[in-house]
Amino acid sequence: MYSLTPGYRIPALQRGLSPVESLLTKANAGVGGAVLMSAMLTPPPIWTFGAVGAAAALLNLAPGPRSIARWASVGYRHLREHTTPDAMAGHAGATTTWQLYPQHGTMQDPQLRAAFHEAFARALTFAGDQARQAGVQVHVTHHSTAREHTTHTQTISVHVPKGLVGHPGRILDSLAGEFAALGALTPLTPGPVPTVTGRGSGWVALDDGRHAATARITAWPEETSGDLMPKLLLGPGADRSVAVLYRPLPAGQSRRSAKWQRAASEAFTNDKVKADAQDMASGTTHGELVNGATLVDVDAYLTVWADSPETVTDARWQASLAADRHRIRLDWLAGQQHRAHVMTSPHGASTRKGAIL
Numbered sequence: 334m335y336s337l338t339p340g341y342r343i344p345a346l347q348r349g350l351s352p353v354e355s356l357l358t359k360a361n362a363g364v365g366g367a368v369l370m371s372a373m374l375t376p377p378p379i380w381t382f383g384a385v386g387a388a389a390a391l392l393n394l395a396p397g398p399r400s401i402a403r404w405a406s407v408g409y410r411h412l413r414e415h416t417t418p419d420a421m422a423g424h425a426g427a428t429t430t431w432q433l434y435p436q437h438g439t440m441q442d443p444q445l446r447a448a449f450h451e452a453f454a455r456a457l458t459f460a461g462d463q464a465r466q467a468g469v470q471v472h473v474t475h476h477s478t479a480r481e482h483t484t485h486t487q488t489i490s491v492h493v494p495k496g497l498v499g500h501p502g503r504i505l506d507s508l509a510g511e512f513a514a515l516g517a518l519t520p521l522t523p524g525p526v527p528t529v530t531g532r533g534s535g536w537v538a539l540d541d542g543r544h545a546a547t548a549r550i551t552a553w554p555e556e557t558s559g560d561l562m563p564k565l566l567l568g569p570g571a572d573r574s575v576a577v578l579y580r581p582l583p584a585g586q587s588r589r590s591a592k593w594q595r596a597a598s599e600a601f602t603n604d605k606v607k608a609d610a611q612d613m614a615s616g617t618t619h620g621e622l623v624n625g626a627t628l629v630d631v632d633a634y635l636t637v638w639a640d641s642p643e644t645v646t647d648a649r650w651q652a653s654l655a656a657d658r659h660r661i662r663l664d665w666l667a668g669q670q671h672r673a674h675v676m677t678s679p680h681g682a683s684t685r686k687g688a689i690l
Contacts, residue, residue, distance in 0.1 A: 357402070361388045398551055398664040403690045410690075411668035416529055421672060421688055422680035426494040427501035430523055430679045431509065433487045435516035440563050449515060454626065456511035460491070461581030461627045463504050468497040471508075471579040472682035477566040479573075485566065488521060490682035523679040529671045536645045537670045543638050544645040547673035548652070548663040549689065550575075550633035564659045565635060571648035572638040574677040580630040580686065587628040591618050632689070635663065636677040 365385045371377050391402045399407065439445045460469045472490040477483055491508050493501035512518050531538035536546040553561050565575050582590060598611040618628070637652050639645035649665070656663050666673045666689060673689055675681055 357388070357392065361385065361392060365389065398549075399690060406690050407668045415532075415671065417526060417672045417675055421685075422526060422675055422683050424492075424494065424683045424685060426492055426497070426683065427505060428490060428492045428683050429505045429509070430488055430490040430521045430682070431512060432519045432521040433489050433512065433516050434519075435487070439516070452511070452514055456508055457579055457581040457629055458625065458627045459511065460504065460508060461583050461587070461629070464497050465583060465585075466497075467580055467582045467586060467630070468494045469504065469581065470682055471581070472576065472679065473579070474574060474576040474677060474679060474681075475566055476574045477572060479571060488523075488679050489518075490523075490679045492682040521679070526675055526678060526680050532671060533642050535649065535665055535667070535670060536642060537674060538642075539674070543640065544642055545636050545638055545670075545674040546645050546649045546665065547634055547636040547670060547677060548649075548665045549673075550635055550656075551662045551664050553659070553661040561633070561661070564661070565652075565655065571644065571651070573648075573652065574636040574638070576634045576636075576677040576681055578632045578634075578676070578681060578684075582628045582630065584622075584627060587622060590628055591615065591622060595619075630686075632676075634673065634676040634681075634689075636674055 368377055368381050368385055391405075392400055394401055396404070435449060436445065439449050457471060460471060461467070463469060470492045472492070474488045474490075476486040478486075489512055491505055493504055498504060509518065527539035527541050527543070529537045530540050536544050538544050550561075553564075561575070566573055595611075595615040598608065598615065602608040602611060622628075635652060635656075637645060637648040639648050653663060655661075669689060676684065676689060
């Protein structure tokens with residue numbers, strides 16, 4: 334099951350949190366619980382309630398696509414980082430990339446597309462169950478080059494962090510067999526990450542002469558229908574790249590996550606319509622888990638490419654219009670363009686969760 338909106342989550346435990354933010358969220362929850370428990374014995378100073386409330390507001394109130402704490406983190410990174418950090422896509426572990434050529438017309442034919450996604454889902458379920466904790470990352474990129482004839486290129490990359498499993502080569506070879514059933518699979522060695530040579534308002538210039546603007550895809554309608562790629566790539570326009578980073582959860586962690594999401598939605602959702610919608614989603618999730626599926630944490634990105642700042646700005650505008658027509662929401666990652674373009678390259682497979690806030 335893949336979804337960018339997997340239903341209610343425990344406050345601030347959203348996708349893309351950095352380890353520091355996750356630690357702050359857990360610490361805030363622990364301190365808040367301790368304050369409430371101690372209040373039953375001895376009333377604590379009034380300022381403790383204010384401190385816990387302020388921390389919760391920073392982590393959970395979201396003026397726009399991010400919480401206040403995330404906006405602060407983005408601003409700090411904007412000041413501190415002027416180039417893509419070498420460590421962003423260089424984490425220890427085993428990484429393999431393949432170039433995939435699906436059968437012609439797979440994405441346009443509903444039946445072929447459904448079979449393609451079903452086979453891919455089986456591969457993700459296998460990848461998630463190979464370790465007791467989540468860590469294996471499957472990264473898919475789709476590149477569309479618009480010339481006289483539009484050409485499409487697709488890659489699949491798998492990253493197994495160091496120390497997660499004893500024999501990562503076994504997982505990679507098994508997944509290669511799974512992916513080979515999707516089409517013609519060819520091993521690929523990705524080129525170096527393009528270096529950022531200039532920055533503008535919402536775009537970056539790269540050393541290969543191209544300009545890029547990248548957005549995180551925060552939602553699309555009917556996410557499991559599998560037609561996101563055709564909607565963004567098959568239309569006319571500039572060169573585009575779409576990438577999806579999948580983090581499959583093990584079976585046990587999927588069940589615990591679904592259980593706590595359902596409990597939290599029942600406890601904290603006052604809107605009856607929203608509560609009913611979450612209950613329906615929880616019921617669907619429960620049924621899929623019973624049938625052997627797994628939960629998958631998903632991050633999706635769109636990059637538009639051009640030869641000049643003016644052209645890439647226009648391409649960004651056209652991409653936003655196309656997204657609006659299909660009810661797809663884009664977040665253009667203000668302050669992080671110098672590193673966001675990495676996520677639509679095969680190098681995004683080894684990035685740590687939280688690299689893009």
